[in-house]
Every structure is written in structure tokens, then in C-alpha cells.
Amino acid sequence: MNTSTTERDALYDRLIVERARAPLYAGRFEEADARGDGRNPLCGDKTHLDIVLNGHHIQDIKHQTRGCAICTAAADLMAEHIRGGSVAQALELSGRFRAMLVEPPPSVVVDDQSASLGTLEVFAPLRSHKARIRCAELPWIALKEAFSHVDG
Amino acid sequence: MSTQTPTVHAVPQLDVHAIRQQFPILGEKVHDRPLVFLDSAASAQKPNAVIDCMANTMRHQYANIHRGLHWMSERTTEAYEGVRDLVADFLNAPSREEIVFTRNSTEAINLVAHSFGALLKPGQAVLISQMEHHANLVPWQMLRDWAGIDLRVAPITDDGDLDIEAYKALLADGKVALVAITHMSNVLGTITPAKQIADMAHAAGAQVLFDGSQSVVHHKTDVQALGADFYTFTGHKLYGPTGIGVLWGRRDLLEQMPPFLGGGDMISTVTFEHSTWANIPHKFEAGTPAIVETIGLGAAIEWVNKIGFDGIAAHEADLTTHALQRLATVPGLNIVGHPRVRGGVVSFTMADVHPHDIATLLDRNGIAIRAGHHCAEPLMRRLGLSATARASFGIYTQKEEIDVLADTLVRIRDFFV
Ligand SMILES: Cc1ncc(COP(=O)(O)O)c(C=O)c1O
Numbered sequence A: 001m002n003t004s005t006t007e008r009d010a011l012y013d014r015l016i017v018e019r020a021r022a023p024l025y026a027g028r029f030e031e032a033d034a035r036g037d038g039r040n041p042l043c044g045d046k047t048h049l050d051i052v053l054n055g056h057h058i059q060d061i062k063h064q065t066r067g068c069a070i071c072t073a074a075a076d077l078m079a080e081h082i083r084g085g086s087v088a089q090a091l092e093l094s095g096r097f098r099a100m101l102v103e104p105p106p107s108v109v110v111d112d113q114s115a116s117l118g119t120l121e122v123f124a125p126l127r128s129h130k131a132r133i134r135c136a137e138l139p140w141i142a143l144k145e146a147f148s149h150v151d152g
Numbered sequence B: 001m002s003t004q005t006p007t008v009h010a011v012p013q014l015d016v017h018a019i020r021q022q023f024p025i026l027g028e029k030v031h032d033r034p035l036v037f038l039d040s041a042a043s044a045q046k047p048n049a050v051i052d053c054m055a056n057t058m059r060h061q062y063a064n065i066h067r068g069l070h071w072m073s074e075r076t077t078e079a080y081e082g083v084r085d086l087v088a089d090f091l092n093a094p095s096r097e098e099i100v101f102t103r104n105s106t107e108a109i110n111l112v113a114h115s116f117g118a119l120l121k122p123g124q125a126v127l128i129s130q131m132e133h134h135a136n137l138v139p140w141q142m143l144r145d146w147a148g149i150d151l152r153v154a155p156i157t158d159d160g161d162l163d164i165e166a167y168k169a170l171l172a173d174g175k176v177a178l179v180a181i182t183h184m185s186n187v188l189g190t191i192t193p194a195k196q197i198a199d200m201a202h203a204a205g206a207q208v209l210f211d212g213s214q215s216v217v218h219h220k221t222d223v224q225a226l227g228a229d230f231y232t233f234t235g236h237k238l239y240g241p242t243g244i245g246v247l248w249g250r251r252d253l254l255e256q257m258p259p260f261l262g263g264g265d266m267i268s269t270v271t272f273e274h275s276t277w278a279n280i281p282h283k284f285e286a287g288t289p290a291i292v293e294t295i296g297l298g299a300a301i302e303w304v305n306k307i308g309f310d311g312i313a314a315h316e317a318d319l320t321t322h323a324l325q326r327l328a329t330v331p332g333l334n335i336v337g338h339p340r341v342r343g344g345v346v347s348f349t350m351a352d353v354h355p356h357d358i359a360t361l362l363d364r365n366g367i368a369i370r371a372g373h374h375c376a377e378p379l380m381r382r383l384g385l386s387a388t389a390r391a392s393f394g395i396y397t398q399k400e401e402i403d404v405l406a407d408t409l410v411r412i413r414d415f416f417v
Helices: A003-011 A014-023 A069-082 A087-102 A120-127 A130-148 B017-022 B048-060 B073-089 B105-115 B140-146 B166-171 B194-203 B251-254 B291-309 B309-328 B355-364 B378-384 B399-417
Strands: A036-040 A045-054 A057-066 B099-102 B124-130 B150-154 B178-181 B209-213 B229-235 B247-248 B267-270 B274-275 B333-336 B345-352 B371-372 B387-392
Touching: A003 A087, A003 A120, A014 A069, A014 A120, A014 B399, A036 A130, A045 A069, A045 A130, A045 B209, A057 A130, A069 A087, A069 A120, A069 A130, A069 B355, A087 B194, A120 A130, A130 B355, B048 B291, B048 B309, B073 B099, B073 B247, B073 B291, B099 B105, B105 B178, B105 B209, B105 B229, B105 B247, B105 B333, B124 B140, B124 B166, B140 B150, B150 B166, B166 B178, B166 B194, B178 B194, B209 B291, B247 B251, B291 B309, B309 B333, B309 B345, B309 B399, B345 B355, B345 B399, B355 B371, B355 B387, B355 B399
Parallel strands: B124 B150, B124 B178, B178 B209, B209 B229
Antiparallel strands: A036 A045, A045 A057, B099 B247, B229 B247, B267 B274, B333 B345, B345 B387, B371 B387
């Protein structure tokens, strides 16, 4: 957009727009070890996850999302981040992602490796858009649901 | 200058600039941009006349009503009851006793569902349409479930008009006791052919309720000319306060109906064993009502009357025509609903851009619209959509604001595509 680029574009990072337009992890697996659904009754957005597990290792994941740019990009970037890791790591990341959205930013920047959320930080500006936080959280809610059926 | 009277009835032009001066909120900035408020269908802004009237009531003339024997109570009762006259006149109701104050339209419809519903027998039916707000759908589902009646839904056409043939067919078996249909859709803008709907309902032995929440704002309402049996509206969309709505009902129907809520003010005599009900409308107004809000609604109605519906309707028709033309030039934009007769509400979707992203990005530019299912989920499903964006217009809306909307939508699409 060509006016007042500062704040607006901070909210819709280029990466969000790109992943919403052309998600890299969209689709379904016919055979999946865990499946989860997220639904936002307020706006009708929904996302479905198919996860292929190898023990407690997330071998592959795809999402099918019908939603806004923020929801679709959040699902895609979530898939990218948790793929190849363990279920426990994914849940731990989920906690830190949520904290980034709902907790006030730390006043002192502790540049600690483990605290970095990488590209998921494109969603940080949502902190000041309470009405849209749910959009970014939806895939993570679906993830939790998927794992609730996995005995761990 | 000639003093000859014009032969054509001239429609008074609204002085929109002067009107805007009376709405202090329109001078506010949002995200450092002048507020462009295109969400009046959700709730309209309030003119000084309403704000000052309510503040002055609380400052100078306030007490509980109908109960006190003192000066303040009597004056406040007069002001409150005076609004009943204003509302009766506003709707052209045959009598002031037929005006019942409620919290909003939702409560007015619930009142009818409960109290008129109590007169219905299993096997009878209520008929609504596919374009109802949840407020005119859920109360009837609740009635269906506790009274064992049928709930029928008249379909709409792809353009967003009531399907009159289908409506007629649903009335044919004579089992419909009440038709409850919107007078104007909050999503499609459709103004329904109320007179025709009422005539057909009556011919089939049914009463008819119109949900006037959207429509009373845009043109003069005459419940007698429409042939309505019940009519509801809500104060906050009519430039008045929240917390006050209106049910108008035909006297004989209101008299037959049992009360809705029980408590103070709605009784005639009370013993521990038994109570008898007050006359209408008080039978339906239990407890201390929204006194200040009701008086505020009176101020809103007087203010709207002073401007006049001829001017308001012409202004809003002009804005709507302009909006439909301008929005049609936005690449990828699709207008939802092409009804034959419409009011100042335009829903749209955009290829590749979700309505919520549209709303958020418009907001960054100071433009307030609504996005979502607009409390009409079954309608969204009928349209094959999960959400739309909606711009709606009021007395204070300017064409320039619609231009800003259209220009910004072009840039939003560029941003996403
Ligand atoms: C057509 C229609 N009916 C009913 C309502 C309910 O109004 P309220 O929420 O004031 O009861 C609305 C507004 O939200 C509406 O647009």
C-alpha cells in the first residue's frame, strides 16, 4: 500500500501476505496419525490439520485452512516450524507463541536463543489488535486438539 | 425571483455539512486519520440533541417513574410517557397504549415469541425468511422447541429478494399463525414488500410481525398502511441510545397475550396467592425501565422528524447509488445481493482478500466497516459465503467518504494480489 506504510505494513508483514496467497504446507494426507480441527464461530474461519507421526516425532504436516490472511499464514508457518521436531517441542512452541501474542513485551530485550520465535515473530504486532489474535491462534488450537488424541 | 410554486414536488436537500456538525464523534481521528464511519447499520452515532437531552435529564429532571408522588417523579413520568406518544406518531400507530418499550429489537421479538407464542397450539407454525437476523430466528427456534410448533423458512432468490411464490406455498395449508420477516435486511439491504407480505399472510389467516430494526431509519414507517400486526425497532440504530427498543402490537393481540416478565409496574393487584395484570402497555413493562434512554429515544425521534424522511430517504438513495457505482469499479469486488428495492447497506466480498483482512486494513485508514456473518449465519450459508464486508450509510454520510472507501479498497487489493 502506498500510504501510511509504517504501521499497516507492520501488521501485515510481506511473509504473511505471501503465505496466505501461496501456502507451502496446504493440503491433506490420506493417512495421518493425528488430525485436528479449529473453528472460530465468530468469523467462520476454519482449519484442519493432518499430521504424520513417527513415534513422538512430527514427520510431516499439512493444513487445510479457509480463513483470513492471518489465519492461513499462521497455519502455514506453524507447520513449517513444528515439522521435524517432537510433539513436546511443538507444544512448548505453542506456549511461547501464545505468550508473544498476549503478554506485554519484555522491557529489556534478552537476546536469548531459546526465546526467539523466528519467522513466527511476524505475528507479534497482533498484540495491539486484540480482535485478530484469535485468527493467529486458531491453527495452534487445532494442533492441541490433534495431539490430545495422541497418547503421550 | 419568481414566487411561482413549482409543479414538481421538490425533495429537500439535506445540509449534510450542518448535520455533521451536530455529531461530535465525527470530528474524531482514528489511527491519525479522520474517522470515516460506514457502520451505521450496526449502530448509528448520536447527535448533540440526544446527548444533551440525556445529560440534562440526569442533571435536572430525574426520578423513578409511575411510583413517586413528588414533583420530580411526576415530571420524569411525563417525559417518559411523552415518548410513547412520539413513538406512536412515528409509526402511525392507532394508539399510544399499543407501544411497548423494550431493551432493543431482540427483546421485542422475544416478547412476542414468548407471549404471542403462548397462544399457539402444537401443529401451528411460524414462518420466517432466509434473510433474518439471528434476533428474528433464534427466539422462534426456542418457541418451536418448547411449544411444539413448526418453524418454516421462506427462501430468497439469488438476487436477495423474498421468493414470493415459495412464500405463498408455505402459507397455503393455513397452519401458519405468524409470519415474522424483516422489513429490511441488514446484510443484503433488501427492503421487503411488506404490504404484499402482510396481505398474503392475512389471506392465509396469519398475523404478521416486521423486524423494522434497519428500515425505520431510512424511510417513514406507517404500520397501518403496511397492514402489520406487530412491528419492532431498536433505538440505537435510529441515532438514539442503546438499551431502548420498541414493540408495537395491535391492541386486541396485546390484550390477549400473557405478560412476558413479572415484577413491579406490570401488575394491578398482588396477593401472596395471586396477581392480576396491569393494562397494556404496562403489562409488558416489568420493573424500572430504561428511563433516561427512553427520553433519549424521544429526542432522537424529534431530531429525525425535524430533518424529515423525504430528505433522509433521498440522501441515502443517492449515497447507495453512488456506492454501487464506485464499488463496481474496484477490481475483484463482488456486491452481495441485488434486490429490487434496497436501503443504504451494501455487502461485498473481494477475490483473494478475506473480509476480516479488508476490515482491518480499512481500519488502519480510519474507515470503519463491519465484516463477518452479521448475525445472519444461515443467510451466509444460503449465499455460499462465510463472511462479507459491509458498508452502511446514515444521515451524516458523505459521497466523499464512499470515494475514500473505494480508493482504499483498490489499494488493499493491490497489496494482497
Ligand atoms: C435486521 C435486524 N434485526 C434485529 C437486530 C437486533 O437489534 P438489537 O441488537 O438492537 O436488538 C438488528 C441489529 O443488530 C438488525 O439489523
